[in-house]
Amino acid sequence: DAGVTQSPTHLIKTRGQQVTLRCSPKSGHDTVSWYQQALGQGPQFIFQYYEEEERQRGNFPDRFSGHQFPNYSSELNVNALLLGDSALYLCASSVGFQETQYFGPGTRLLVL
Amino acid sequence: QKEVEQDPGPLSVPEGAIVSLNCTYSNSAFQYFMWYRQYSRKGPELLMYTYSSGNKEDGRFTAQVDKSSKYISLFIRDSQPSDSATYLCAMSAGKQAGTALIFGKGTTLSVSS
Numbered sequence: 001d002a003g004v005t006q007s008p009t010h011l012i013k014t015r016g017q018q019v020t021l022r023c024s025p026k027s028g029h030d031t032v033s034w035y036q037q038a039l040g041q042g043p044q045f046i047f048q049y050y051e052e053e054e055r056q057r058g059n060f061p062d063r064f065s066g067h068q069f070p071n072y073s074s075e076l077n078v079n080a081l082l083l084g085d086s087a088l089y090l091c092a093s094s095v096g097f098q099e100t101q102y103f104g105p106g107t108r109l110l111v112l
Numbered sequence: 113q114k115e116v117e118q119d120p121g122p123l124s125v126p127e128g129a130i131v132s133l134n135c136t137y138s139n140s141a142f143q144y145f146m147w148y149r150q151y152s153r154k155g156p157e158l159l160m161y162t163y164s165s166g167n168k169e170d171g172r173f174t175a176q177v178d179k180s181s182k183y184i185s186l187f188i189r190d191s192q193p194s195d196s197a198t199y200l201c202a203m204s205a206g207k208q209a210g211t212a213l214i215f216g217k218g219t220t221l222s223v224s225s
């Protein structure tokens with residue numbers, strides 16, 4: 001049973017560029033949430049997708065956007081990258097709106 | 113004041129010790145409480161899940177929730193070097209208010225053999 005997968009594992013971008021991160025949920029899961037984890041901090045909620053719609057959003061600017069596809073996979077897009085966007089980006093999946101969320105290994109983004 | 117407070121440690125214990133990890137929170141709407149374990153450069157792994165107040169045991173791990181005090185704990189018995197990791201508490205208010213998880217900063221645990 002495949003768990004949550006994310007790609008790429010890491011990448012380096014420069015300020016002002018745009019980035020797209022990808023996530024495939026655990027088999028049988030239909031809800032995807034994205035989190036940002038800065039070094040030495042706990043994950044912070046960005047947004048959650050269910051039935052291809054953004055259902056809940058955390059305190060992140062509009063530069064952060066997402067999408068969910070009919071097969072439940074999801075993308076996180078970040079525009080106009082800032083140095084402060086350097087972090088581990090985590091995808092978590094769940095069934096419907098169940099509280100138990102299972103995380104992928106993350107994508108480590110470095111903005112120079 | 114942050115919604116969830118967690119002492120970052122580090123916490124160092126000898127193998128076989130009982131470990132106590134704790135979080136406090138301020139939002140009385142939180143009803144669902146989780147503990148995740150995160151190894152270096154990996155994603156968080158769900159360890160324990162508790163709804164409302166009470167205790168839950170799974171092997172060497174026991175989770176306690178005291179909603180009246182807004183305080184949750186994770187106990188690890190007979191700690192092993194493989195338990196060395198960062199432990200994150202997380203909580204949510206549930207379906208009506210959204211299932212976004214609010215995390216503590218994490219406590220770094222080191223178990224020496």
